[in-house]
Amino acid sequence: MKYKDWRVLPSGGFNPTNDKPPFIQSFDPSFLDITGPSATIRKIASNKLFNFANEAPVFVPDLNVVFFSNTGGGLLSDSGWFKSSTVSMVNMTEVDKALASATGDVNVKVQKIDFHDKVQMVNGATGPYKGDLLFVTSGPAKRPPTVVRVNPNPPYNETVLLDNFFGRQFNSLNDVQVLPGTDIIFFTDATYGFLAGWRPPPLMREQVYRFDPSTGDVRVVSDHNMHPNGIAFPPDGKIAYVTDTGSLSESPTFPATIYQYDVNPLTHTFENRRVFAYVDSGAPDGITIDSNGNVYAACGDGTHVWNPAGTLIGKFYVEDSTAQMIFTNSGLLILDGTALYLANIKARGMNLVTL
Numbered sequence: 001m002k003y004k005d006w007r008v009l010p011s012g013g014f015n016p017t018n019d020k021p022p023f024i025q026s027f028d029p030s031f032l033d034i035t036g037p038s039a040t041i042r043k044i045a046s047n048k049l050f051n052f053a054n055e056a057p058v059f060v061p062d063l064n065v066v067f068f069s070n071t072g073g074g075l076l077s078d079s080g081w082f083k084s085s086t087v088s089m090v091n092m093t094e095v096d097k098a099l100a101s102a103t104g105d106v107n108v109k110v111q112k113i114d115f116h117d118k119v120q121m122v123n124g125a126t127g128p129y130k131g132d133l134l135f136v137t138s139g140p141a142k143r144p145p146t147v148v149r150v151n152p153n154p155p156y157n158e159t160v161l162l163d164n165f166f167g168r169q170f171n172s173l174n175d176v177q178v179l180p181g182t183d184i185i186f187f188t189d190a191t192y193g194f195l196a197g198w199r200p201p202p203l204m205r206e207q208v209y210r211f212d213p214s215t216g217d218v219r220v221v222s223d224h225n226m227h228p229n230g231i232a233f234p235p236d237g238k239i240a241y242v243t244d245t246g247s248l249s250e251s252p253t254f255p256a257t258i259y260q261y262d263v264n265p266l267t268h269t270f271e272n273r274r275v276f277a278y279v280d281s282g283a284p285d286g287i288t289i290d291s292n293g294n295v296y297a298a299c300g301d302g303t304h305v306w307n308p309a310g311t312l313i314g315k316f317y318v319e320d321s322t323a324q325m326i327f328t329n330s331g332l333l334i335l336d337g338t339a340l341y342l343a344n345i346k347a348r349g350m351n352l353v354t355l
Contacts, residue, residue, distance in 0.1 A: 013281035013301020013319060021319040022302070022341055031314035034294060034305060036346030041316055043105035044095050046339040052088055052110060053335040055286070056125035057326035058133050060152050061353070064092045066326060066333055067113065067133060067152070069122040084120040084140060087113045092330050095342065110340075115156050119148055121198070124175035124187065128152065129354045132159075136173035136187050140198040145173040147185060147211060161185075161213050171202040175230045175286065178354050179268065180237035185211045186221065186268075188228040188242065195249050208242060210268050222270040226255055230287035230297065230324075234308070235350055238263055240270050243284035243297060256283035258297060258306075276310050286324035286335075290347045296332070298322040303334050303343075316343050 015021075022041045026032070045053070050070075057068040071085035089111045098106040115122075121138040128134075132149040139145055144163040151157045164170070172193030177186055190206045193199030208222040208231065222228070226246030233240055240261045246254035258277045261270035277284075282300020289295055293308040302318040303325050316334060324335040327349025334341040 013299075013315075013317065015301075015317065015319065019317075021317055023317050024343070025315040025317045026313070027315075028307075028311060028313035030307060031305065034290070034314065034345060034347040035343075039343065039345045041318075041334075041341055041343040042099065043107075044099070044333075044340050044342045045090060045108050045110050046105075047110075048338050051337045052086065053340050054323045054337055055085075055335070056087075056122045056135060057286075057324050057333065057335060058125040058127045059092075059326050059328045059333075059349075059352075060128055060133070061329065062128075063152060064329065065089050065152075066092060066328060067125065068324070068326075068335060069125075070337075071121050071123045071138060085122060087115055087119075087122055089113050090333075090340065092328050092333075096330055099342070099344075113156065115150060116158050118146070118160055119150060119156075119158050121145075121172075121193070123173060123192075126177050126352055127354070128352075129178060129185075130183070134176060134178070134185070134354075136176040138172035138174070138193045138199065140193065142200060145170040145189070145193075147173070147176065147187060162211055162218060165204065165209070165218060168203045171204060171206065172199050174228065177231050177233055178352070179263070180233055180235055180350070182237075183213065183354050184268065185213065186231055186233075186240070187211070188225075188231050190227045190229060192227070192249070208270060221268055222261065222273075224270075224273050225259065226250070229285055232287045232289050232295070233263075234289050234293045235291065238265075241276060241287055241289070241295060242270070243287050245283040245285060248283045258284050258287065258295065260310075277304075277306050277312065279304060280312075282321050285322070288325060288327065288349065290327065290349055291351075292347070294347065296325055298324050298335070303332070316341070 123138045124136040147162040174188045230243040244255035247256040260276035284297040286298045303316040332343040
């Protein structure tokens with residue numbers, strides 16, 4: 001390949017066979033242990049004119065539904081200084097029925113949810129957390145970003161757990177997870193809101209925080225990232241993963257990297273940072289872990305999967321930048337802005353329920 005050819009690579013990612021997306025791409029025989037012998041990936045909802053599915057997916061097993069938001073969806077979304085993003089919900093029972101009655105893609109109903117005014121610009125989620133959805137928000141404007149619990153049932157009552165760091169507003173909270181075996185909350189805070197034009201200039205550096213709701217203790221556990229984004233823990237909670245999307249808002253030579261840390265058993269600070277993976281397409285956004293410790297990240301051409309040793313073993317290729325994914329009882333749900341995809345695979349996600 002000539003220099004001028006590889007200097008400008010296709011934006012759709014690595015597809016040497018020119019297969020039509022979506023498809024499942026395997027780089028290692030062990031990927032079959034994740035997909036199973038008869039895996040499929042199908043589009044289950046779409047709207048080319050509205051970026052409805054970007055961030056904050058959370059699966060509620062008791063209701064068999066997934067909530068998500070469209071924060072950061074650009075011109076086709078609701079994000080802005082004077083408006084909040086939209087939170088929506090898809091019923092996985094309806095998805096299962098639609099897929100069972102068709103051989104190709106389907107387009108199930110996506111229901112818009114009207115949350116209260118305190119829940120603005122939802123960007124990260126996990127749960128259920130003591131029966132509630134656990135969200136982090138990004139603003140907008142001069143409203144403080146928050147860590148907030150929301151009842152998953154109407155009228156969706158909310159409880160704000162945290163909205164400042166000793167009097168200073170956070171920049172724009174991005175993602176959230178609970179340390180396995182505890183009820184302690186970890187979240188990332190970056191400057192994406194300011195860079196996108198819906199938050200004022202930042203007051204603090206971009207960091208990862210630990211918050212213990214039982215005591216009110218909030219502390220910084222990592223300040224090593226340029227733009228900390230997704231966060232995840234494996235089942236034993238001994239290590240942490242944080243994605244860094246510096247290359248998307250700055251120079252392409254900046255991080256497009258998943259970092260791995262040891263979690264200090266006493267202080268829960270993140271220590272001994274090392275590169276877990278550098279992605280080959282776009283930058284890693286949302287991140288999740290399956291029950292066997294394999295790592296999934298939303299990247300520039302779909303969702304990538306690494307084994308615990310950091311080997312890229314496969315992709316769920318959609319030829320577009322994805323932002324998040326979540327395991328459900330029906331498979332892996334992938335958020336692609338104007339579309340939702342469901343990968344019917346053998347792997348199962350961690351139990352994210354906090355009692």
